[in-house]
Amino acid sequence: MKKLFLPFVLIIVFIPLTALLSGCNVKGFFTNYADDPVYNSPITDDASAGKGGAETADASPGATTFKQVCATCHQAKGQGVPGTYPPLAGSALAQNADATKPIRIVLHGFQGQIERNGKTYNGVMAAWSQLTDQEISDVLSYVRSSWGNSASPVKPEDVKAVREKTMSKTSAYTEAELN
Numbered sequence: 755m756k757k758l759f760l761p762f763v764l765i766i767v768f769i770p771l772t773a774l775l776s777g778c779n780v781k782g783f784f785t786n787y788a789d790d791p792v793y794n795s796p797i798t799d800d801a802s803a804g805k806g807g808a809e810t811a812d813a814s815p816g817a818t819t820f821k822q823v824c825a826t827c828h829q830a831k832g833q834g835v836p837g838t839y840p841p842l843a844g845s846a847l848a849q850n851a852d853a854t855k856p857i858r859i860v861l862h863g864f865q866g867q868i869e870r871n872g873k874t875y876n877g878v879m880a881a882w883s884q885l886t887d888q889e890i891s892d893v894l895s896y897v898r899s900s901w902g903n904s905a906s907p908v909k910p911e912d913v914k915a916v917r918e919k920t921m922s923k924t925s926a927y928t929e930a931e932l933n
């Protein structure tokens with residue numbers, strides 16, 4: 755009789771317990787669906803769709819690309835990280851009247867020692883040529899008109915023209931090369 759006890763426990767207790775924990779995740783009881791990168795909550799989506807005002811401005815395609823791509827380094831409000839990532843807020847290069855300069859930076863990257871607001875930077879920004887002409891024009895238009903910046907918007911045609919003209923460029927621009 756005693757010999758049957760262990761298999762009995764295994765079958766009657768552990769198997770249903772395993773099934774319960776792994777299979778019966780009713781309404782996300784054991785795990786949170788919000789942690790799942792693939793799961794899109796219809797509740798959250800509905801709620802954000804109804805918002806207006808300032809929220810709408812921040813949901814522009816340029817703002818979205820900025821958040822997804824540039825903010826990692828240049829930070830959410832373009833303030834940068836002193837000594838590591840230069841600020842885009844107030845950046846003369848980002849707001850340059852010659853918009854091909856920021857376009858070239860995004861298409862091919864930027865490197866070499868620079869001075870900004872009394873701080874020295876000597877980093878390397880990678881090229882973002884995998885972004886479309888539209889995405890680059892949107893994100894630069896957003897950068898050029900946010901956080902106190904005020905420069906003309908960038909058109910997709912501008913990006914297309916610079917992309918074609920600088921196709922042979924294989925390394926990141928240095929500040930001297932941009933002039």
Ligand code: HEC
Binds near residue numbers: 828838839866875894
């Ligand atoms: C992985 C980090 C990183 C990401 C992501 C990044 N950058 Fe940069 N960016 C840098 C670094 C580092 C520099 C300065 C390079 C140097 O020291 O010469 C820079 C410089 C710049 C400059 C020149 C600023 C100035 O005043 O000199 C512009 C404009 C710029 N980035 C725009 C962007 C935009 C737009 C995006 C998003 C599409 C972006 N960056 C994404 C790291 C990054």
